[in-house]
Amino acid sequence: MSNVKAAAPPTDAAAQILTDDAIAFVGELQERFGARRAELLAARKGRGKPSGFLEDTQEIRDGDWQVPPPRPDYADRRAEITGPTDRKLVINALNSGAKGFMADFEDANSPTWQNQVEGHLNLIDAVEGTITYDSSEGKHYELVDNPATLLVRPRGWHLPEKHLTLGGEPVAGAFMDFGLYAFHCGKRLAERDRGLYLYLPKMEHYEEAALWNDVFLFTREALGLPPGLIRATVLIETLPAAFQMAEIIHALGEHSYGLNAGRWDYIFSMIKVFRDDPDFVLPDRNDVKMTVPFMRAYTELLVKTCHAHGAFAMGGMAALIPSRKDEEANQRALDAVKADKEREAKAGFDGTWVAHPDVVDVALKAFDDVLGNRPNQIDKQRYDVDVSPEQLLDAGSTPGEITEEGLRSDVSVGFQYISFWLGGRGAAGINNLMEDAATAEISRSQIWQWVKHGKFDRDHVRKVLDEEMERIRADVGDEVWQKGRPEETKKIFEQVALSDEFPDFLTLPAYEYID
Numbered sequence: 181m182s183n184v185k186a187a188a189p190p191t192d193a194a195a196q197i198l199t200d201d202a203i204a205f206v207g208e209l210q211e212r213f214g215a216r217r218a219e220l221l222a223a224r225k226g227r228g229k230p231s232g233f234l235e236d237t238q239e240i241r242d243g244d245w246q247v248p249p250p251r252p253d254y255a256d257r258r259a260e261i262t263g264p265t266d267r268k269l270v271i272n273a274l275n276s277g278a279k280g281f282m283a284d285f286e287d288a289n290s291p292t293w294q295n296q297v298e299g300h301l302n303l304i305d306a307v308e309g310t311i312t313y314d315s316s317e318g319k320h321y322e323l324v325d326n327p328a329t330l331l332v333r334p335r336g337w338h339l340p341e342k343h344l345t346l347g348g349e350p351v352a353g354a355f356m357d358f359g360l361y362a363f364h365c366g367k368r369l370a371e372r373d374r375g376l377y378l379y380l381p382k383m384e385h386y387e388e389a390a391l392w393n394d395v396f397l398f399t400r401e402a403l404g405l406p407p408g409l410i411r412a413t414v415l416i417e418t419l420p421a422a423f424q425m426a427e428i429i430h431a432l433g434e435h436s437y438g439l440n441a442g443r444w445d446y447i448f449s450m451i452k453v454f455r456d457d458p459d460f461v462l463p464d465r466n467d468v469k470m471t472v473p474f475m476r477a478y479t480e481l482l483v484k485t486c487h488a489h490g491a492f493a494m495g496g497m498a499a500l501i502p503s504r505k506d507e508e509a510n511q512r513a514l515d516a517v518k519a520d521k522e523r524e525a526k527a528g529f530d531g532t533w534v535a536h537p538d539v540v541d542v543a544l545k546a547f548d549d550v551l552g553n554r555p556n557q558i559d560k561q562r563y564d565v566d567v568s569p570e571q572l573l574d575a576g577s578t579p580g581e582i583t584e585e586g587l588r589s590d591v592s593v594g595f596q597y598i599s600f601w602l603g604g605r606g607a608a609g610i611n612n613l614m615e616d617a618a619t620a621e622i623s624r625s626q627i628w629q630w631v632k633h634g635k636f637d638r639d640h641v642r643k644v645l646d647e648e649m650e651r652i653r654a655d656v657g658d659e660v661w662q663k664g665r666p667e668e669t670k671k672i673f674e675q676v677a678l679s680d681e682f683p684d685f686l687t688l689p690a691y692e693y694i695d
């Protein structure tokens with residue numbers, strides 16, 4: 181396909197990723213499916229707020245259908261670690277003792293050309309089992325025996341990839357990430373009897389899952405991959421998707437590998453959908469816990485729905501990350517992760533996510549205690565759960581307060597995260613919390629919502645921003661500060677938190693600033 185063009189490979193080694201055949205395959209995905217993707221993104225705008233389950237899909241929700249059983253190579257997913265696709269991190273994650281590692285081109289990723297392309301080099305070496313890394317401190321990294329199973333999360337449907345174009349237009353980031361992974365690793369995985377496992381983020385409608393299903397069917401034919409190889413877990417992390425869980429599993433058909441409760445984007449989505457409604461103003465981010473009514477309702481419905489159809493129900497990410505330098509912070513994180521994972525295991529989840537190798541054991545133990553030797557608890561039915569639309573929409577009874585401290589923390593985290601992201605880092609530990617695109621979206625959209633409803637005025641937020649910028653500058657020193665592109669960061673922050681119109685995703689305007 182001659183009108184597909186890729187920017188120059190970021191390094192000589194990366195050229196093996198961007199071969200003519202590989203980029204032609206991505207171009208073909210864009211050509212065949214790009215218009216449908218664009219229509220589905222446009223349809224998001226016109227749908228309005230969800231208010232109930234869909235009438236015309238009642239039969240699917242009530243139907244007696246099952247997804248294919250788990251593949252034998254990955255039936256036990258009790259703890260999955262996640263992280264960006266950097267070489268060292270990939271090795272550490274695969275060696276962490278977790279059952280799976282989700283290599284992330286979405287929330288934990290900053291989509292620089294280098295990250296996007298080198299990530300695939302690292303994934304090939306991971307699949308081959310040959311991945312190694314030598315740090316500047318002289319430490320050598322290589323894989324242990326029986327490393328974790330690899331899963332890959334391509335970008336959501338909304339994100340473009342401007343370095344790879346078809347007819348001069350950016351291809352979908354999702355086509356690039358999935359396409360290159362399937363192209364380079366599909367046969368390699370099949371030869372090893374391993375599945376091509378995916379996580380699919382940020383969908384808002386079951387037709388978006390149906391599009392993925394068609395992409396998989398086409399890919400299978402085009403690349404000569406065996407049936408049953410591609411299996412995808414969908415993140416339920418938008419409010420509209422919570423009303424279509426069964427439909428989404430169904431739309432993925434034979435490719436379905438369950439659902440995951442993507443809690444951080446889900447909170448962001450709740451704010452986004454109801455941002456103009458004074459009855460839906462959420463308290464400080466730290467108060468929106470998994471046990472508040474609307475979060476509990478959605479996770480319980482997720483377990484019930486998945487298990488009714490023989491699919492995995494996967495838990496989400498606890499925010500606290502452990503520290504090797506601060507024993508007290510470390511213990512706080514271990515305790516918080518333990519409580520979170522014990523709650524999920526008891527609720528019927530089959531596994532969960534962790535952000536750091538030092539909490540893998542805690543998560544494993546919480547699930548070991550419930551699962552024992554069983555690989556999962558898909559057979560556990562939650563007949564006791566009956567979730568109504570009102571419960572899914574019940575933001576109003578979330579206990580907590582809107583405080584100056586909460587505002588300050590949102591400002592500081594939002595600013596720091598955007599700065600990291602512009603510098604090529606998509607995940608960071610800030611104040612012992614894992615911050616990524618999803619948590620940063622909560623911070624900036626909360627500020628937008630609070631300003632909208634008169635909890636703080638814009639001038640006050642600007643004053644707090646200036647103070648927090650000064651504080652960060654004093655903490656990191658002038659050299660690091662300048663490298664963090666403070667003026668552009670401030671501009672993006674103000675655009676996504678303080679403009680009249682609410683930008684749908686902070687990563688879209690911020691992407692304009694990435695070369």
Ligand SMILES: CC(=O)SCCNC(=O)CCNC(=O)[C@H](O)C(C)(C)COP(=O)(O)OP(=O)(O)OC[C@H]1O[C@@H](n2cnc3c(N)ncnc32)[C@H](O)[C@@H]1OP(=O)(O)O
Binds near residue numbers: 262287501502536
């Ligand atoms: C909302 C969502 O979508 S959640 C999923 C997306 N988010 C993520 O995946 C975030 C995953 N977590 C991370 O990226 C990291 O843990 C961070 C950025 C939060 C913190 O990382 P660091 O600052 O490097 O943590 P720290 O210094 O404690 O790391 C200690 C060691 O653990 C390793 N490590 C930390 N987190 C991870 C991880 N997720 N995977 C693999 N290794 C990890 C580090 O590489 C380091 O290794 P080394 O001793 O060989 O140098």
Ligand SMILES: O=CC(=O)O
Binds near residue numbers: 618
């Ligand atoms: O992707 C996960 C989330 O919590 O968001």
Ligand SMILES: [Mg+2]
Binds near residue numbers: 287417442444445618
């Ligand atoms: Mg997410």
